[in-house]
Amino acid sequence: MSAGNHEAADWLPNxxxxxxxxxxxxxxxxxxxxxxxxxxxxxxxxxxxxISTEEKRRGVEALGESTINKLSYxxxxxxxxxxxxxxxxxxxxxxxxxxxxxVGSRFAV
Amino acid sequence: xxxxxxxHVDTEGSGDYTPGYYxxxxxxxxxxxxxxxxxxxxxxxxxxxxxxxxxxALGARLVARAWSDANFKNRLLANGRKACEELxxxxxxxxxxxxxxxxxxxxxxxxxxLCSCYPRAVLGLPPDWxxxxxxxxxxxxxxxxxxxxxxxxxxxxxxxxxxxxxAQVRYLVLPQRPAGTEDFTEDELASLVTRDSMIGVVQLGSxxxxxxxxx
Numbered sequence: 001m002s003a004g005n006h007e008a009a010d011w012l013p014n015x016x017x018x019x020x021x022x023x024x025x026x027x028x029x030x031x032x033x034x035x036x037x038x039x040x041x042x043x044x045x046x047x048x049x050x051i052s053t054e055e056k057r058r059g060v061e062a063l064g065e066s067t068i069n070k071l072s073y074x075x076x077x078x079x080x081x082x083x084x085x086x087x088x089x090x091x092x093x094x095x096x097x098x099x100x101x102x103v104g105s106r107f108a109v
Numbered sequence: 110x111x112x113x114x115x116x117h118v119d120t121e122g123s124g125d126y127t128p129g130y131y132x133x134x135x136x137x138x139x140x141x142x143x144x145x146x147x148x149x150x151x152x153x154x155x156x157x158x159x160x161x162x163x164x165x166a167l168g169a170r171l172v173a174r175a176w177s178d179a180n181f182k183n184r185l186l187a188n189g190r191k192a193c194e195e196l197x198x199x200x201x202x203x204x205x206x207x208x209x210x211x212x213x214x215x216x217x218x219x220x221x222x223l224c225s226c227y228p229r230a231v232l233g234l235p236p237d238w239x240x241x242x243x244x245x246x247x248x249x250x251x252x253x254x255x256x257x258x259x260x261x262x263x264x265x266x267x268x269x270x271x272x273x274x275x276a277q278v279r280y281l282v283l284p285q286r287p288a289g290t291e292d293f294t295e296d297e298l299a300s301l302v303t304r305d306s307m308i309g310v311v312q313l314g315s316x317x318x319x320x321x322x323x324x
Binding site for chain 2 (some may be wrong): 052091
């Protein structure tokens with residue numbers, strides 16, 4: 001690595017100002033019900049001082065670029081909430097796995 | 110679903126709806142937090158109502174009032190949050206609202222390069238393009254070219270000021286009042302103001318005078 005190679009340090013994954021991207025397209029979609037609930041959950045987590053907006057942003061950044069690029073906006077939030085709630089000891093991975101199986105089974109045909 | 114505890118997540122209704130993995134994750138997190146007493150289900154319902162109550166019509170009311178009342182405009186530019194309260198628009202979250210005035214010499218554009226911070230108390234939630242990479246990356250690098258792709262031509266002798274929002278500081282653009290609206294009521298003015306003009310990606314066109322309309 002040359003002494004002048006600082007590109008890796010210049011930008012964190014979510015710090016997009018000035019980086020090269022795909023062309024701009026005026027994309028939008030009506031919010032899905034679960035996306036709206038996910039947003040409401042984020043607001044409640046902030047209001048209840050469990051996860052702040054800034055922690056959420058950093059939590060999404062911490063997913064890393066390749067994961068971020070594979071997930072939609074609210075998918076990132078949901079994964080970030082799980083990670084932060086584990087890290088804060090609010091829920092355990094085991095509890096979440098059991099709950100997801102239970103919720104999934106309610107919709108099973 | 111008969112279980113009352115889970116009522117708050119049953120908005121898709123019954124039938125053959127199958128949620129995806131991330132929706133099951135979202136439902137599971139919410140239910141666990143409710144079961145543990147960390148949040149209440151009615152708080153999520155209440156926040157959904159708050160989200161539904163916020164839309165660009167609120168920002169348009171602010172803009173129309175500012176165009177109609179110079180003293181209000183000064184208060185709005187001095188402290189956006191307090192001026193909102195005058196119109197009964199509360200801020201949620203502990204955020205500052207900075208209102209940026211477009212003039213003959215300065216055009217303002219709002220972006221959040223880090224994520225998607227947006228003045229949602231007065232505009233509702235942002236469109237997808239505001240949250241996606243190309244807008245965030247280019248707004249601070251080549252705003253004039255980006256604006257051209259919105260059909261917005263900013264003359265070379267007009268400066269473009271780009272403001273980068275954060276979790277704590279949100280920006281709203283006060284567009285220039287269109288020519289030909291001198292006799293408009295505040296409600297009529299508000300009806301002209303679009304979401305995109307308050308993000309700064311479009312300018313509001315002048316209103317043709319009646320004689321021009323006839324022609």
